[in-house]
Structures are given as structure tokens and as C-alpha cells.
Amino acid sequence: MTRRKKSSRKPTRRKNSTSKSNYNFKIINILLLIIALLIIAIGFLIYIIDNNRVKKTIDNTPIPKTVEKIEQKVKDTKDKFDKYFDEVEKIKKDKFEEYTKDFYKDYTDTNIEEKKSEKSVTEEEKKIESKEPKKEEKEKAIFPIKPKLAIIFDDVTTQYQINKIRDIGYKTTISVMPPTKKHPDSAKIAQPLPFYMIHFPLEATAFKNEESSTLHINDTYEKIEKRVAKIRELYPNAKYTNNHTGSKFTENREAMDKLFKALTKYDFVFVDSRTTGKSVAKEMALKYNMPYISRNVFLDNEQEFNYIQGQLKKAVAIAKKNGFAIAICHPHPITIKTLKESKPLLDGLEMIYLNQIPTLKK
Numbered sequence: 001m002t003r004r005k006k007s008s009r010k011p012t013r014r015k016n017s018t019s020k021s022n023y024n025f026k027i028i029n030i031l032l033l034i035i036a037l038l039i040i041a042i043g044f045l046i047y048i049i050d051n052n053r054v055k056k057t058i059d060n061t062p063i064p065k066t067v068e069k070i071e072q073k074v075k076d077t078k079d080k081f082d083k084y085f086d087e088v089e090k091i092k093k094d095k096f097e098e099y100t101k102d103f104y105k106d107y108t109d110t111n112i113e114e115k116k117s118e119k120s121v122t123e124e125e126k127k128i129e130s131k132e133p134k135k136e137e138k139e140k141a142i143f144p145i146k147p148k149l150a151i152i153f154d155d156v157t158t159q160y161q162i163n164k165i166r167d168i169g170y171k172t173t174i175s176v177m178p179p180t181k182k183h184p185d186s187a188k189i190a191q192p193l194p195f196y197m198i199h200f201p202l203e204a205t206a207f208k209n210e211e212s213s214t215l216h217i218n219d220t221y222e223k224i225e226k227r228v229a230k231i232r233e234l235y236p237n238a239k240y241t242n243n244h245t246g247s248k249f250t251e252n253r254e255a256m257d258k259l260f261k262a263l264t265k266y267d268f269v270f271v272d273s274r275t276t277g278k279s280v281a282k283e284m285a286l287k288y289n290m291p292y293i294s295r296n297v298f299l300d301n302e303q304e305f306n307y308i309q310g311q312l313k314k315a316v317a318i319a320k321k322n323g324f325a326i327a328i329c330h331p332h333p334i335t336i337k338t339l340k341e342s343k344p345l346l347d348g349l350e351m352i353y354l355n356q357i358p359t360l361k362k
Contacts, residue, residue, distance in 0.1 A: 097155065097330065098207040098245045102276050103298045108318050112291055112359040146350040148324040149315060150357060151339070152295070153331050154199050154244065154273070157183035161331040162193070168340045170351040175199040175242055178231060180212045187234040195353040197271065198231055198238050202246030202259075204275075210245075217248060217255040221262070224255075228262040240293075240354055242271035242328075250279040260284040269293065271354065273328060291360060299329035299339075308338040309345070316345055324357055 097103075152173045153165050165172055175197040176190045177183060190196045201211035215224055231241070241263070249255050250272065263270055272281035272294035285292035296318050299311040312327070319325035329335050 098204045098247060098275065102247070102274065103301045105274070105277060106297050106314055106318075107274065107294065108296065108321070109294075112293055112357060145323070145358070146348060147316075147319040147322075148350045148352045148356070148358065149319045149346065150324070150326050150352050150354045151299070151315075152197065152242065152271075152326065152328045152354060154242070154328055155330050156199070157186045159185070159189045162189060164333075164336050165331060168336060169343065170346070171353055172339075172351070173197060173354045176235075177201070177211065177244065178213065178234060190235065191237070195355060196235075196238065197354065198235055198241040198268075199244045200231070200241045200246075201244040202249035203255075204245035205248045207245055214245075215249060215255075215259065217252040219255070219258075221258045224258045225262040225265065228259075228266050228268065232266040232268070239267070240269050240271055242295075243273045243275065245275060246273065247276040250281055251276050253280050253283070256280050256284045257287075260288045260290065264288045264290065271295075271326075293354075293357070293360075294326070295328045296325045297327045299327050300332055300335040303332050303334045305334060305338050308335055309342050312339070312342055312345060316349060319349060324352075324359075326354070326357075 150173055152175050153161075154175045155177060156162060156165070156174050157177045162174060165174060173195060174190070174193060177186050177199050178201070179186045179188075201214040203214060203216045204210070213227060215227060231238075243250055249259075260270065269290055270281060270285065270293075272279055272292070274294050279294075281294065282292045284290075297311050297315045299315070300308050301311075302308075308329075315325045315327040329339075
């Protein structure tokens with residue numbers, strides 16, 4: 001019996017010990033829960049306080065002031081870059097163009113001449129034509145057509161120049177230099193433009209800063225043809241090309257004959273910049289059944305506001321007299337400024353791309 005009593009006491013002690021342990025565990029859990037709730041409550045209070053601070057900050061508008069400061073810094077930086085690039089453009093004046101005396105000559109002819117048809121007109125037909133007004137003349141009388149002016153920007157090599165030119169606010173034609181090591185992206189930047197030309201470097205009479213891959217009068221047809229083929233590859237959508245410098249090349253009949261042969265093969269039309277009064281481009285255009293296109297006025301031989309504006313007035317007068325005119329200039333800061341501020345002079349005119357000249361075959 002004594003052994004049974006001892007065995008009965010031991011389980012009682014174990015039960016009390018387990019009960020006590022469970023009780024302590026519950027207390028710890030309750031304490032942890034209280035601590036967790038306190039942490040959540042404190043966090044929520046901190047969130048409310050911070051939210052109120054942010055609201056007060058917004059109400060006091062310190063953030064817009066910060067934004068204004070950032071915007072001002074961006075503007076100041078942009079102005080510094082613009083000033084730097086404008087200075088670079090000023091330096092470029094004598095570097096990129098030969099500026100011969102022929103640049104100061106103005107031409108008042110209509111520029112476009114097609115090869116005449118071989119079909120002869122009889123005297124009887126001439127009499128009928130002289131008596132009866134042409135359909136075009138009737139339409140012109142009823143619907144008067146605005147004179148048209150195409151302004152070409154030569155020597156374009158950078159996106160910065162393109163941005164400045166497009167900021168003028170009306171249509172102008174950009175003539176892009178073929179890429180070189182000095183301006184490797186000039187083909188790439190032309191592709192998004194709605195219309196552009198190629199400013200083709202040709203040999204000058206006396207010019208130190210010649211572009212790489214400039215064509216010379218003694219180049220073989222194979223070399224010239226290869227160069228034109230490369231231009232076509234670089235500018236698949238281009239149609240028109242005008243000469244960069246080229247006072248010596250465009251005077252040489254043999255050299256121009258080789259060039260026009262290659263241009264015709266790759267579907268280019270030559271625009272005569274008239275860097276020399278002795279250019280044979282008109283003769284070659286007739287030979288190769290190409291429209292002869294040439295400029296009337298150079299706008300910025302002198303980089304001065306009144307001079308450029310005076311040249312622009314000449315171009316406007318020629319356009320009003322002949323129905324259209326072509327002017328050439330360069331992306332100098334003063335040129336862009338003058339054209340931008342001379343919009344009132346263009347009232348009554350239609351500003352066009354070169355390919356919109358009315359007498360060109362579509």
C-alpha cells in the first residue's frame with residue numbers, strides 16, 4: 001500500500017508544474033500582444049504627425065520654390081550652351097565657305113529651265129494661242145497665286161543647328177554636309193526632316209579649309225560616280241543637291257559633265273549655288289534633261305542684321321516679280337535671328353521647301 005501512495009503523489013506534482021508553465025506562457029503572450037499594439041499605435045501616431053507636417057510643407061509652398069530654382073538652373077545651363085554654340089558658329093564663317101565676290105551678285109532670272117520639246121509649233125497654232133487665253137492664265141486671274149520663297153540653309157552639320165533653324169517658325173530648306181570625322185552624324189540627323197538637300201563639296205578656286213572627300217576637276221568618272229553612289233547610300237530619300245564652294249569645279253565643263261552623268265544615274269537634281277558667274281551648270285542641265293535650278297540671292301555674305309534683312313528684301317522683290325525666288329544662307333546666329341525677326345517682310349508670300357517650286361515637274 002505504501003508503494004501505491006508514492007506513485008499517486010508524483011503525477012499530481014507534474015500536473016501543477018504544467019499548469020504553472022501554461023499560465024506563464026499566456027502572460028508572456030499577452031504582454032507581447034500589448035507591446036505589439038503599442039508599437040502599432042506609436043507608428044500610427046508618427047504617420048499622422050508626419051502627414052500633417054507634409055501637408056503644412058505643401059501649404060507653405062517650399063517645393064514649388066525648389067522646382068523654380070531647378071528650372072532656373074536648367075535655363076541658365078541651356079543659355080550657356082547656346083552662347084557657346086553661337087560663338088562656335090561665328091568662328092565657322094570663314095572656315096566653311098569660300099565667300100568669293102560672286103556671292104555678292106544677285107540674279108533675277110526665274111532659275112528653272114527645262115529642255116525644250118522637239119515638236120514644232122505651227123504659225124496657225126501660235127495665232128490661236130495668242131487669241132485665246134491659256135487655261136493656266138484664266139485660273140491665275142480667278143485664283144491669284146501667292147509668290148513663293150525658298151530659303152536654303154547651307155553647311156548644316158549638327159542637330160543644334162537644325163533645332164535653331166526650325167525655331168525660326170516657317171519653312172526653310174536644310175542642306176546637309178555629307179558626314180566626316182568632324183561631323184559624323186550629319187546623315188543621321190537629316191533622316192527625320194520632312195525635306196532636306198545634300199550640300200555637295202566641290203573644288204574651290206582658292207580655299208584652305210576644304211572638306212574631306214571634296215571632288216576635284218581632275219577626278220576620274222569612276223571616282224566621281226563612286227562618291228555620288230555613296231551619297232545616295234547615306235541619303236536614300238534625298239533628291240536635290242547643291243554645291244558647297246565649287247567655284248573652280250562648276251566652271252569646268254569636263255568635270256561637270258562627269259558629275260551630271262553620275263547625278264542622273266543616281267536620280268539626283270543639281271541646284272547651282274552660283275559661287276561663280278562662269279558656272280556651266282545650266283549647259284549641263286540642258287544636256288542631261290535636268291531642270292536648271294539656281295539661287296537668286298545670298299543673304300548673309302556679311303553677318304550684320306541690316307545687311308541680311310536688305311538681302312531678304314531683294315529676294316522678296318524677285319519672288320513678287322517672277323512668282324518665286326531662291327535664297328541661300330548659313331546657320332549663323334545673326335542670320336537665324338534676322339530671319340526670325342523679319343517675318344513681317346514675308347507677308348503675302350508663301351514660304352516653301354525647294355521641291356515645291358511651282359515650275360518643277362512633279
